[in-house]
Amino acid sequence: MKSAVIVFPGSNCDRDMAVALEKITGQKPLMVWHQEYDFDKVDFIALPGGFSYGDYLRCGAMSARSHIMKEVIKRAEAGVPTFGVCNGFQILTETGLLPGALMRNAGLHFVCKDVKMTVENADTMFTSAYAAGEEITIPVAHHDGNYFADTETLDRLEGEGQVAFKYNEDINGAQRRIAGITNAKGNVLGMMPHPERMIEPALGGSDGRKLFESVMNRLG
């Protein structure tokens, strides 16, 4: 599986993502700087966590309008599996590839800890290696992970199986405890927790590994 990690000024989980992808897929991912206009054909695009552009204006707002994102949006719309973690999730909502918005945590605190969450839909290309309803532990580290969408959108997300993960407990005020969602087509996933930081026991657990394995299985 050939993958690419998009790097913005202020990304800080790009190397974690690269290490996880290399260990699991056996291939070094392409690291693509935000000022590029194009990059080699890949099977998987990752938008890493961090504080791109210093979170200026709104988290992910600047990155979503960068040169490279025009290409990422084009490929995501064409069906390339695209995965955004934390700031990457914020960027995906800012581009409109995913619905809703990520707001300041309801408790106003930066939340940095391992959280338990549940796999709500194990039929997506990102979650098929998990069991439906499986409880997994993945770390979060964010200030703006409070997922918001209007009631109609939330009902649609839940009804169509687009909610991939939910927190077991409310940690940030997110509507319906949503931790991660996919687009309607199912090839774009955004989530606040960091599966790339949980890929082997030495890191405290390996619950994040199956997410990458799911995509590999799908791509064959």
Add this chain to the structure above:
Amino acid sequence: MKARIHVTLKNGVLDPQGKAIEHALGNMGFDGVEAARQGKYIELDLKSTDRASAEKEVDEMCRKLLANTVIENYSIELE
């Protein structure tokens, strides 16, 4: 021409920062505050001298970048 843009959270969108401001003011003894909402103010110096085209352009800027219309409203003043 100057454009003054206010970006505010939509009604019904929880504003934890506004709530914190409201509580802090209460703690300081300002007990006349019923609610606080926090927003953004953006000022642009425009090249344009034509009001109608400027208004159209700034509106597009708001929709495409300055506001996230999922959660925010905006208002524009030109002078």
